[in-house]
Amino acid sequence: MDPSEVEFLAEKETVKVIPNFSLDKIYLIGGDLGPFNPGLPVDVPVWLALNLKQRQKCRIVPPEWMDADKLEEIREQERKEDAFSPVPSCHYMELTKLLLNHAADDIPRADEIRTLVKDIWDTRIAKLRLSADRFVGQQEAHARLDNLTLMEINTTRDFLLDSLNSMHKLRANLQPGKSQDY
Amino acid sequence: RTMADALSDAGDLSGGEGSQDDVMTPAELIARLEEAWLNEKFSPELLESKSELVECVMEQLTHMEENLQRVRKGDLKASVHHMEIGRIRYVLSSYLRSRLQKIEKFFPHVLEKEKSRADGDPSFLSPEEFAFAKEYLANTEVYLKAVALRHMPPNLQSIDMLKAIPEPCLDSFVFLRVKERQEKILVEPETDEQREYVVDLEEGSQHLMRYRTIAPLVANGAVQLI
Numbered sequence: 001m002d003p004s005e006v007e008f009l010a011e012k013e014t015v016k017v018i019p020n021f022s023l024d025k026i027y028l029i030g031g032d033l034g035p036f037n038p039g040l041p042v043d044v045p046v047w048l049a050l051n052l053k054q055r056q057k058c059r060i061v062p063p064e065w066m067d068a069d070k071l072e073e074i075r076e077q078e079r080k081e082d083a084f085s086p087v088p089s090c091h092y093m094e095l096t097k098l099l100l101n102h103a104a105d106d107i108p109r110a111d112e113i114r115t116l117v118k119d120i121w122d123t124r125i126a127k128l129r130l131s132a133d134r135f136v137g138q139q140e141a142h143a144r145l146d147n148l149t150l151m152e153i154n155t156t157r158d159f160l161l162d163s164l165n166s167m168h169k170l171r172a173n174l175q176p177g178k179s180q181d182y
Numbered sequence: 183r184t185m186a187d188a189l190s191d192a193g194d195l196s197g198g199e200g201s202q203d204d205v206m207t208p209a210e211l212i213a214r215l216e217e218a219w220l221n222e223k224f225s226p227e228l229l230e231s232k233s234e235l236v237e238c239v240m241e242q243l244t245h246m247e248e249n250l251q252r253v254r255k256g257d258l259k260a261s262v263h264h265m266e267i268g269r270i271r272y273v274l275s276s277y278l279r280s281r282l283q284k285i286e287k288f289f290p291h292v293l294e295k296e297k298s299r300a301d302g303d304p305s306f307l308s309p310e311e312f313a314f315a316k317e318y319l320a321n322t323e324v325y326l327k328a329v330a331l332r333h334m335p336p337n338l339q340s341i342d343m344l345k346a347i348p349e350p351c352l353d354s355f356v357f358l359r360v361k362e363r364q365e366k367i368l369v370e371p372e373t374d375e376q377r378e379y380v381v382d383l384e385e386g387s388q389h390l391m392r393y394r395t396i397a398p399l400v401a402n403g404a405v406q407l408i
Contacts, residue, residue, distance in 0.1 A: 023258060024259075026259055026262055029208045029211075029212060029266060029267075029270065030266060033262075048265070051262075051265060139372040139373050141369045141370060142369040142389065142391045143389065144387060145357070145388040145390055146388055148388060150408055157357070161354065164355045168372070172353075
């Protein structure tokens with residue numbers, strides 16, 4: 001899957017915006033939005049929030065977890081544990097990138113947040129590489145992957161699945177009678 | 183009629199999936215389409231056709247686009263609707279395109295499966311996909327004959343497509359998220375030294391395992407490929 005498609009899925013998450021215009025309810029196919037009143041916070045999907053922001057029609061309220069102090073705690077937790085800690089949002093990486101790239105002026109301590117999220121991501125990807133290596137090395141047939149986000153899975157998907165499938169084919173050919181045409 | 187009336191009608195359409203006439207809201211319809219999209223993207227084989235779902239989504243899109251034609255350009259509301267339509271269209275075409283790619287890759291097997299399907303069983307191909315697969319097979323055969331086979335010795339001039347084209351590899355590993363709890367899913371050993379064992383799949387948990395074991399769970403919607 002292309003990373004842009006994972007980002008596309010992340011854009012469905014809702015975020016609060018403070019509009020500077022009035023508009024009645026919008027009846028979208030995927031559900032109703034609004035009404036919009038100047039100064040009153042309203043929940044909208046991220047794709048719309050970013051568009052309104054680009055047209056200077058709203059201010060974005062960053063999600064609760066997008067806070068330097070909270071992220072610092074999460075980073076420490078992630079560094080302390082060997083296992084994957086729960087993440088604040090199943091699209092934390094994409095949302096950070098999207099919101100910081102398009103609405104950095106609405107997010108306090110944006111630069112710190114960028115660094116913290118990058119640190120959390122790097123720590124988790126290092127763990128993921130280790131466990132993928134172990135999984136392949138020990139020839140496991142099943143792994144539980146709670147707390148991993150789609151973007152994280154997606155970064156190892158092609159490489160890991162291709163290796164596993166190649167190993168499987170090689171092994172299948174070792175066992176006469178069980179071999180198949182691929 | 184105001185635009186708001188016209189647009190709010192979109193909320194009353196219902197779509198029946200499968201034989202039971204369960205009424206779905208348009209939002210549920212879109213959610214189903216996205217699930218089908220991801221499942222199709224990640225499963226090694228072609229999944230059951232969701233023609234009804236596709237038709238319902240198309241209907242929603244056409245209906246919305248018709249309503250939008252009556253709205254002047256530059257209207258903020260209309261632009262939001264256009265953005266949503268663009269997103270849904272993307273998912274829909276990506277879904278259909280990944281099915282076509284699999285049909286092109288596995289056409290003899292796809293057609294064989296469709297042929298051996300019992301009456302009343304759900305079809306793996308929509309009527310359009312079926313026509314596409316048949317034509318693809320015929321064209322491939324004609325092409326191979328024209329460029330190679332007719333130059334071969336007479337005893338080598340036929341080709342069995344079912345043997346010539348690889349089958350989907352059901353032993354591929356996939357990532358999945360559990361939507362409905364499952365007990366005692368058998369995990370086959372990877373090597374001779376290992377023993378098979380069973381795992382319970384808790385609701386909401388995520389796993390990496392071989393597609394073959396959980397293929398029926400993808401088909402009945404108990405797990406979602408990710």
